[in-house]
Amino acid sequence: MKESRDILSLFEALNSHEIFTPPRVARQMLDLLPQEIWSDPSIKILDPSAKSGVFLRESFYRLFTYLDGKGIYKTDSGEIYDLNNKQQRINHILKNMLFGIATSELTAYVSRRTLYGVMRANSDKQLSAIEAFEQSSNFHQWTEQEKYNFIGRNKFNEYFDHNLFCTPDYEGFEEEGNIFYPNDEVKKLVMEEDDYEIEDKYFPFIEENTKHKKILEIRGGVMRFDVVISNPPYQKSDGGDADGRTRGGAVPVYNKFVETAKSLNPKHLVMIIPSRWYSGGRGLDEFRKSMLTDKRIKEIHDFPVSTDCFPGVSVKGGVCYFYRGDAEFSECKITTYEDGIASVMTRPLLEDGADVFIRFNPSVSIYRKVTEKSELSFASLVSSQKPFGLRTFEQGEPSSLPGRISLYTNKGINYYQRSKITSNEQCIDKHKVLITMAYGAGEAFPHQIINKPIYAPPGSACTETYLMIGPFESKNISENVISYMKTKFFRFLVLLRKSTQHAARGVYTFVPVQDFNIHWTDEKLYEKYGLNQEEIQFIEKMIRVME
Known part of the structure; x- marks a missing residue:
């Protein structure tokens, strides 16, 4: 699919701290994962900050392709799927392999629409099409043929079985499917605190007080994941300083997403985050130390100018995405993108005498000489x-x-x-x-x-x-x-x-x-x-x- 014709490529920023990932970048991040995972039907993939659902969708495409021909597969719970059968392969991927935790009610709907074709996982596709049709402002002016043509064109994703999650183990979560968000929980907080901005800073994956059963199972390790991949929210408002002055400042939260993801101990972790952690960032000293001494980080792809990664979106200090594997590495492969040219160098994350990451590859020799x-x-x-x-x-x-x-x-x-x-x-x-x-x-x-x-x-x-x-x-x-x-x-x-x-x-x-x-x-x-x-x-x- 050409990105110019992909609706997800039209999304840029949801707000000042959440940026949608272009499909092109999502595919590049998925390329960092070992090729063999796409032909393994036991793999589980989590996006803990789903916004557009692009990581889950692109993962679905790969799994659907490479699981073809794998024959009969029995899950840990005893379910049997014939992966040679198109519909059974789809059902297994959607129910047992792909999971997401949304950052808001809106992004939960968008992500489900991207992956399942419907905003609520237990919605009948055709009924959803009719419902959308009847909300048209000029619905009553259409001829019968125009109505038929509209409904016929809007079949959504025919592959999705809206009864897939209507099973005892998903009781109470039929609408969410595998893309979770504590909607009722957040609405209650909004009403109690009379603050409609709560949803902009309530991120369930890192929220200590969430009571959502499925999210707690994920964070508690009941559900184990082989791959965690995401573009988390970057920051949230700090509400002013200790003297009561409102500064409009913000505190980073992407570090908490990375740390929480690491605590799940996935075999493979890929995230795209601001690059400010290299040498600065409010409250990021311990996070920086943890990252720079993490021997499992195998690759970092760095964009000093953020628009080279996110067209039209400026992130001060640039952005980077990294791959953390299941083995330890003595050095890290650093790829820096400048003016469309990639500079590649394998080197330690932490240079002798430094407590920050030396960003530009040609800088390393200069630093060493000085x-x-x-x-x-x-x-x-x-x-x-x-x-x-x-x-x-x-x-x-x-x-x-x-x-x-x-x-x-x-x-x-x-x-x-x-x-x-x-x-x-x-x-x-x-x-x-x-x-x-x-x-x-x-x-x-x-x-x-x-x-x-x-x-x-x-x-x-x-x-x-x-x-x-x-x-x-x-x-x-x-x-x-x-x-x-x-x-x-x-x-x-x-x-x-x-x-x-x-x-x-x-x-x-x-x-x-x-x-x-x-x-x-x-x-x-x-x-x-x-x-x-x-x-x-x-x-x-x-x-x-x-x-």
Whole structure:
């Protein structure tokens, strides 16, 4: 089937945190699985965050093809299927091999419609067609022939037996089939809390309080799965901060889907998630450590520009999908996609001396050449957040009076009472460099990576809009620090740890300290670290000039 004619290829994003998987990408992810699973009638496959049902549908196509000719198969429960018979093969695949947990009532309906041809698994196909037909706004104006033609064209998926799940073991779940969602449970919560946004952040697979019997059986290991494959929700609203201020921020949830999926111990795990976990992400430190030390991760496919994977959908920091197998591997195959070109390299997930994933394959040799000198990290010169204890909303006063110092804010330079400074008072009368805590440059390369550094003379401070670098002994040394920060070399090493617009002290960890009595240029740095022409060209391609 051509993707341009596949209705699922028209879906993009359900909301700000749930993105539909293009059929093309779903097939590429399924290609990571061993070919032999498709001819094994005992296999069970789970999508724990079904949205469009694309993973289940594409799995169905493969199983239907490769199970043909396998003859008689007896399930663990004693059911017997003749896999040479088309209808019995279909019934076995749908009832015993493919399972999903939807992320909402809507996605449950969509996924069932994709896999079964009907939104409720026990719906008669033809009656469903008539019901849909009768909901047409101009139904009564149609001729008998037009009515017949409509119903005839809408037979849905003729292969699906609407009595398939009308069995004792599915009592109470006949409508859901094998695509589960606790609809009544969520509706009750919505009514009790009078919050219609609950469904946007209630994901049954990771929801501790769900009471859905089938979902609990899945999470509890009663139902065992050979394959878990999914594109989970990425984040949910955090509801504001501890001071009651609503920031419109969000906390990641994709890590919880991965961790819960791992707890099921499937032989094969494939998921597509944001790439921010490589080096950043709110609350992802333990998740990152777990992923980078997981010897079962065999492949990662990385898209630094998310639209190369999800056309029309921007995910800051890009996306990746990974394959985790049932054996341990000493190295991981990394494939990075840039401008339609794939860069492939087999290497450790965690480089010596690193606590984050080095993203771009050509970056690895550069990183190794820099770190082998064991120089002091530039991060040691960078302050923590709020270097002078002042929040962003502190703007100071417009006029200079005795006792006031210059204050660098997000609105420019104002003045502030020196006696009110409570942190790093000793740095007020020193030479220093300021750099903003955040800088967004979009997804396309080359990037600037960080904002332009600013020289701050003695008698100055800043709000938390900035980080402080220094202090230094003179203006000349401060300017040499700025010249270093403006080099592509410096900003490239920052890029290796900067996955979003945020640029706290940690993003400077890979950058080495230099002798700041010297005015540094890229040429001097390339020579110092022995970079070859290919490595230099990669840096030049990734980082744009900073004037």
